[in-house]
Amino acid sequence: MALLQVEKMTKEFGGLRAVDSLDLTIEPGQIFGLIGPNGAGKSTAFNCIAGAFAPTSGKITFDGEVINGEKPWNLCKSGLARTFQIVKPFASKDVLYNVTVASFSTTNSRKHAEEKAMAVLESLNFADKKNVLAGNLTIADRKRLEIAKALATEPKLLLLDEVMAGLRPNEVDEMVSIFQDLRKQGITIFIIEHIMRAIMALSDHIVVIQFGKKIAEGSPAEIANDERVIKAYLGDDYVVA
Numbered sequence: 586m587a588l589l590q591v592e593k594m595t596k597e598f599g600g601l602r603a604v605d606s607l608d609l610t611i612e613p614g615q616i617f618g619l620i621g622p623n624g625a626g627k628s629t630a631f632n633c634i635a636g637a638f639a640p641t642s643g644k645i646t647f648d649g650e651v652i653n654g655e656k657p658w659n660l661c662k663s664g665l666a667r668t669f670q671i672v673k674p675f676a677s678k679d680v681l682y683n684v685t686v687a688s689f690s691t692t693n694s695r696k697h698a699e700e701k702a703m704a705v706l707e708s709l710n711f712a713d714k715k716n717v718l719a720g721n722l723t724i725a726d727r728k729r730l731e732i733a734k735a736l737a738t739e740p741k742l743l744l745l746d747e748v749m750a751g752l753r754p755n756e757v758d759e760m761v762s763i764f765q766d767l768r769k770q771g772i773t774i775f776i777i778e779h780i781m782r783a784i785m786a787l788s789d790h791i792v793v794i795q796f797g798k799k800i801a802e803g804s805p806a807e808i809a810n811d812e813r814v815i816k817a818y819l820g821d822d823y824v825v826a
C-alpha cells in the first residue's frame with residue numbers, strides 16, 4: 586500500500602490555480618523529490634498535504650486514511666510531519682527547549698520528551714548546540730532545528746521544504762547523508778529542493794511541476810534528460826554528473 590497517495594489535487598487562491606490536478610504516489614521507504622521553478626506550487630502542495638489548508642478539490646490518502654482538510658496537529662499525531670520553508674522557532678528559547686516542545690506530541694512526560702529530543706539532536710550531530718538560543722543560530726542550524734522538531738514527532742513521512750537552501754557545499758553533503766540515514770531508520774521522505782546535486786543524489790523518484798501541473802516524473806536520470814524539464818527548469822547548460 587502506498588504511504589501517500591495524492592489524486593487530482595487542486596488548490597486555488599482566488600483566480601490563481603497554484604496546484605492543478607496533481608497526482609502522485611509515495612511508497613513506504615522512498616525518498617521522493619518534488620522540483621520545479623519558483624512559484625510552481627511546490628510549497629502549496631505541501632501545505633495541502635500537511636493540513637495548513639484544505640485543497641480546493643482532489644483526494645489525499647495517508648497510510649490508508651483520507652486526510653483532506655484534516656488539521657496539522659492530527660496529521661502530526663498520525664505520523665505526517667513537515668518543515669517550513671520560512672523557519673519559525675521560539676527564538677528566545679534554546680534548541681533543546683524547541684525540540685522538546687515538539688516531542689510532547691507523542692508523550693506527556695517531560696522526562697521522556699527531553700530524552701527523545703536529545704536523541705534526535707544526537708542523530709543530527711546537533712547535541713553540542715542544545716543550549717544555544719534558537720534566535721542566535723546560523724541559517725544552517727536553524728534548518729537543522731526545523732528538521733529536529735519534525736523528527737521529534739516520530740514521523741512515518743517527513744516533508745522537507747528547501748531545508749538545504751543557503752547551506753555551504755559541505756553542509757549540503759552532511760544533510761544528504763543525514764537523510765540517507767533517516768531513510769535507513771524507516772522514515773519515508775518527501776523533499777522539495779532547488780539544489781540539484783542534492784535532490785538527484787537523494788531521490789528514488791522525482792516529480793517536476795510547473796504552473797501547478799506535473800510535467801514529468803521518473804528516476805533522477807530520466808528527469809535530468811527530459812527535454813521538457815530542461816526547458817522549464819534545469820536550463821540547457823544542465824549537465825548530468
Ligand SMILES: Nc1ncnc2c1ncn2[C@@H]1O[C@H](COP(=O)(O)OP(=O)(O)OP(=O)(O)O)[C@@H](O)[C@H]1O
Binds near residue numbers: 603623625627629
Ligand atoms: N497563501 C497564499 N495566498 C495566495 N497566493 C498564494 C499563497 N501561497 C502561495 N500562493 C501563490 O501560489 C503560487 C505557488 O506558490 P508556492 O509558494 O507554492 O510556489 P513554490 O513552488 O513553493 O515556489 P518557491 O520555489 O519559490 O518556493 C504562487 O503564485 C504564489 O504566489
Ligand SMILES: [Mg+2]
Binds near residue numbers: 627628629670
Ligand atoms: Mg516554496
